[in-house]
Amino acid sequence: MLLSWRGRRLARGDVQAVIDRVQRQVDPAQRRSVTPHGLRHTTATHLLADAVDMDAVRRVLGHSDLATLGRYRDELPGELEVAMRSHPLLKPPDRR
Structure with missing residues (x-):
């Protein structure tokens, strides 16, 4: 299920219109990988x-x-590395 910005479900035709629009902007060799599930995942x-x-x-x-x-x-x-670096207990000691 894909939702509009207003939180409503997109109709099948609306989803296909989005797919078609994206496919026109993608390298022809990659077009088969543009799917509703792929857009959702992205x-x-x-x-x-x-x-x-x-x-x-x-x-x-x-x-x-x-x-x-x-x-x-x-x-x-x-993501994990960034989180660990930001944790105060996991930061290297200040060497002043």
């Missing part, structure tokens, strides 16, 4: 990378459980 990954609240992302995607977002979150490059 949307979730970008929202989580931009630190959008996980519950909001869950609702946008129509998932009933936050755990389902784990597959998107796990694909964020370097």
Whole structure:
């Protein structure tokens, strides 16, 4: 399920229009990989990378459980390393 900016489900024709628009902008060799599921997955990954609240992302995607977002979150490059570097107990000691 894909939602509009107003939180309403997009009709099948609306989704196909989005797919067609994206496919026109993509290299012809990559067009077969542009699918509704791919757009959904990319949307979730970008929202989580931009630190959008996980519950909001869950609702946008129509998932009933936050755990389902784990597959998107796990694909964020370097997310764990960034989190560990920002934790005060894991920072290297200040050498003044």
